[in-house]
Amino acid sequence: MPELPEVQTICNELNEVLIGRELIGIESFRNNIVVFNSELVKGQTIIEVKRVAKYILIKLSKDQQIVVHLRMTGKLIFPIPDNYKGKYVRAKIMLDNHDEMIYDDVRCFGKIYVNNSEQTASLLAKLGVEPLSSNYNIDYLLEKSKYRRTEIKPFLMDQNIIVGIGNIYAQEILYHSKISPTRSVQSISKKEWAKIIKITREILLKAIECNGTTISDYRRVDDRTGEFQNFLQVYGKDKCPKCQSELVQIKQAGRSTRYCKVCQK
Ligand SMILES: [Zn+2]
Numbered sequence: 267m268p269e270l271p272e273v274q275t276i277c278n279e280l281n282e283v284l285i286g287r288e289l290i291g292i293e294s295f296r297n298n299i300v301v302f303n304s305e306l307v308k309g310q311t312i313i314e315v316k317r318v319a320k321y322i323l324i325k326l327s328k329d330q331q332i333v334v335h336l337r338m339t340g341k342l343i344f345p346i347p348d349n350y351k352g353k354y355v356r357a358k359i360m361l362d363n364h365d366e367m368i369y370d371d372v373r374c375f376g377k378i379y380v381n382n383s384e385q386t387a388s389l390l391a392k393l394g395v396e397p398l399s400s401n402y403n404i405d406y407l408l409e410k411s412k413y414r415r416t417e418i419k420p421f422l423m424d425q426n427i428i429v430g431i432g433n434i435y436a437q438e439i440l441y442h443s444k445i446s447p448t449r450s451v452q453s454i455s456k457k458e459w460a461k462i463i464k465i466t467r468e469i470l471l472k473a474i475e476c477n478g479t480t481i482s483d484y485r486r487v488d489d490r491t492g493e494f495q496n497f498l499q500v501y502g503k504d505k506c507p508k509c510q511s512e513l514v515q516i517k518q519a520g521r522s523t524r525y526c527k528v529c530q531k
Contacts, residue, residue: 268336270397270430271473272484272492273317276342279487280315280322283344284367287312289326290360292380299356299371300378306330307380319393319429323386331386332359333379334369339483340376343368347489372483394427397466402428407459411451418454419447420519422462431466433521434479434501439466441500446530447523448516472497500524 268276289307294300310326317323322342324332334342343350344367357369357378369378379389395401410427422428422436431439440447442465445458454462478484478492481502485491499507506513506526513524 267338267432268320268340268478268484269432269435270317270320270470271435271476271494272478273320273322273336273430274474275477275492276336276487277315277317277322280324280342280344283487284312284315284324284361287365288362290362292332292378293358293360294356294378296356296374299369299374299376301380307332318390319396319425320432321390329383331379331381331383333377333381333386333389335377336371337373337375337377339373340369340371341483341485342487343370343485343489344487350489392426393429394425395429397428397430398470402463402466404456404459404463407454407463408456411454414451416451417447417518418445418449418451418462419523420521421451422466423519423521430470433523434481434498435466435469435473437501437523437525438469438499441525441530442469444530446527447518447525500526 289310291308292300307326310328310330312324313327314325315322316325320335322334346368354370354372355368356371356374359367361367381389395406411421419436419440422431422439439462443461473479473494476492476494477486479494480491481495500513501524503524504513506529509526509528511526511528514527515522515524
């Protein structure tokens with residue numbers, strides 16, 4: 267699933283190609299994907315593309331937004347490359363000049379909403395803090411972990427606490443922080459939270475610089491892959507790159523976790 271760096275990359279790239287373009291309409295080929303009235307967007311101009319958590323907000327001229335969540339396998343493709351086969355086209359966003367942006371999704375868990383700003387606010391209301399903002403700080407994490415018995419890895423992935431961190435980046439953050447993913451959040455010291463915050467920022471910024479991580483489905487808007495997979499230390503690996511020990515594989519909250527028992531305490 268695309269996480270913060272992948273969604274940020276997509277937004278950055280869409281910003282370069284979509285600003286000022288006029289919308290002609292949205293055509294959907296699956297009932298459950300697009301939640302909208304396509305008439306609403308007609309004739310509006312795209313003024314900004316912005317990331318909030320793992321959502322892509324395409325802001326329109328008349329206080330409306332197209333809000334996209336890619337979930338597992340969703341992709342926005344624009345401009346369409348010559349070699350694109352178009353097997354899983356679920357929706358088309360039609361633009362001026364006979365251009366179209368394709369929404370492609372093998373598994374169809376993604377969603378496209380056409381909202382006014384009030385509807386968007388209510389969709390995003392329960393989300394936690396952005397990990398690249400100053401709201402992601404020691405006081406906030408101490409407060410949120412005070413009464414919880416959760417392990418640190420599912421805590422970092424809880425979108426109601428912190429947005430944008432998924433299974434890949436949670437494992438990498440804990441490896442670089444030298445903290446075991448099985449630690450209870452109540453056992454994390456102030457100093458360790460400070461380290462987690464610092465490492466989170468470093469890893470997410472580096473991953474954005476690398477245009478995200480491509481393991482299987484994630485692609486940039488022009489269908490190219492990201493590059494951060496070349497920097498992964500534990501996700502999908504067998505051995506610890508530092509001490510060469512075999513990594514331990516466990517399941518936490520239904521998701522697989524790998525970590526080094528020697529380096530992560
Ligand atoms: Zn190790």
